[in-house]
Amino acid sequence: MRRYLILAPLLLAAAPASAQIWGGPTMHGPSGGTMASDRGTAETAKIRDDIRAGRDSGQLSRREAKQLKREAWQIDTLEERYAAGGLSPAEEAELFARREALRSDVIAKRTGTRP
Numbered sequence: 526m527r528r529y530l531i532l533a534p535l536l537l538a539a540a541p542a543s544a545q546i547w548g549g550p551t552m553h554g555p556s557g558g559t560m561a562s563d564r565g566t567a568e569t570a571k572i573r574d575d576i577r578a579g580r581d582s583g584q585l586s587r588r589e590a591k592q593l594k595r596e597a598w599q600i601d602t603l604e605e606r607y608a609a610g611g612l613s614p615a616e617e618a619e620l621f622a623r624r625e626a627l628r629s630d631v632i633a634k635r636t637g638t639r640p
Contacts, residue, residue: 565604565617568624569597575631584635593634596627 576593579585585593600623607616 565620565624566601569601569627572624572628572631573597575628575635579631579635584637589634593627593631596623596630600624600627 573594576585576590576597580587580590600620603623604612604620607613607620612620
């Protein structure tokens with residue numbers, strides 16, 4: 526019995542150290558894939574390509590394209606700022622939501638279903 530009383534505090538002291546090894550929960554997007562900073566930047570690049578294609582085809586005015594590109598730039602800038610200290614799940618969720626909103630805006634403006 527005495528042996529267990531000595532081991533109990535040692536096990537409790539080791540618990541916080543083992544909890545620090547775990548990387549924390551991973552954020553999953555709607556598709557179920559794990560979100561990552563590199564993938565987020567690639568998604569913003571795809572959105573920029575869509576904006577460029579919309580401008581080239583005449584679906585977007587110069588003003589609309591400029592405004593949408595500015596929003597994409599703001600998302601990338603925000604991601605760089607967040608990534609400096611490591612992305613938290615809340616920051617990843619915010620970036621994901623901003624990208625999805627921008628993607629929806631681009632699609633809506635290109636197809637003529639403007640809000």
